Amino acid sequence: MKVLIIDDEKLLVKGLKKSLEQEGFEVSVAYDGETGFSVFETSSFDLLILDLMLPKIDGITLCRMIRQSSEVPIMMLTAKDSDIDKILGLELGADDYMTKPFNTRELIARVRAILRRVEKQEVQQETVYTSGDLVVDSGYRTVKKAYREVELTPKEFDILELLIRNKGRVFPREEIFRLVWQEPCLDTRTIDVHIKNLREKLKDHEKNSPMIQTKWGVGYYFRRD
Incomplete structure (x- = not known):
């Protein structure tokens, strides 16, 4: 210094x-x-x-x-x-x-x-995270897909930022809820709904390898590049 x-x-x-x-x-x-x-x-x-x-x-x-x-x-x-x-x-x-x-x-x-x-x-x-044409800027809390800004709710952004920051790590629904909402999980279906909305907004519909992937019976994770 x-x-x-x-x-x-x-x-x-x-x-x-x-x-x-x-x-x-x-x-x-x-x-x-x-x-x-x-x-x-x-x-x-x-x-x-x-x-x-x-x-x-x-x-x-x-x-x-x-x-x-x-x-x-x-x-x-x-x-x-x-x-x-x-x-x-x-x-x-x-x-x-x-x-x-x-x-x-x-x-x-x-x-x-x-x-x-x-x-x-x-x-x-x-702190900026990327995957393909997806860019997540944690500092400015913005998300761009193919250079176009994607409007997310605060909780949707927090979930996406958590997953992309820890690519490959599987998060159980209960843990996602606890980390994002800062309180014990009362209903895991809330996470499923937010993930569904994220996939819709990000147009994340690749059958073979979506960005946000499901580990059946466990939770969700962001694919490794």
């Missing part, structure tokens, strides 16, 4: 850079807003640590400039302990805020928390 620190307190930056590198981060530094923005534009970073009070271009202005073209996570630092400064920084798009002096271990823990949250969001947005 690459981190850019933009702060004019050279002693603080030196210590923070060393601590982050010991944790496995690759760290670049800049001591004023103008240089910081130039470094940011010429490389790719996973997170910025940005001081509020900077020479040449202040942290608030720099945050605004960066947010015009990038959603990179930003941790803001300040010697001020004013609520208005925190609110302003966060409203401009900062992901977190720490007031100097701070505990380095806490800052690193917060940095890791931000990166985990961003990584989780990216995984959710980019």
Whole structure:
């Protein structure tokens, strides 16, 4: 993970850079807003640590400039302990805020928390499952068949996403109900009806090898490609 620190307190930056590198981060530094923005534009970073009070271009202005073209996570630092400064920084798009002096271990823990949250969001947005001309996008909860969008109910989508995410695994009706409805199964016929509707909407009528297959006496599964 690459981190850019933009702060004019050279002693603080030196210590923070060393601590982050010991944790496995690759760290670049800049001591004023103008240089910081130039470094940011010429490389790719996973997170910025940005001081509020900077020479040449202040942290608030720099945050605004960066947010015009990038959603990179930003941790803001300040010697001020004013609520208005925190609110302003966060409203401009900062992901977190720490007031100097701070505990380095806490800052690193917060940095890791931000990166985990961003990584989780990216995984959710980019999880796309395909089978032939079927495309299931879990992040946007859309389904396309032969490039045409298929309108599914929320439960139909959840069942399809569960099956295609686990191709080849047979799910008993009771388990499908429990995983999708988040409650004990009261009537397995509900699953049969939803599967029937899914097959109709997906035009899944191949006799020899439909996408959603039945394991007689057990349940349903999505065929392996």
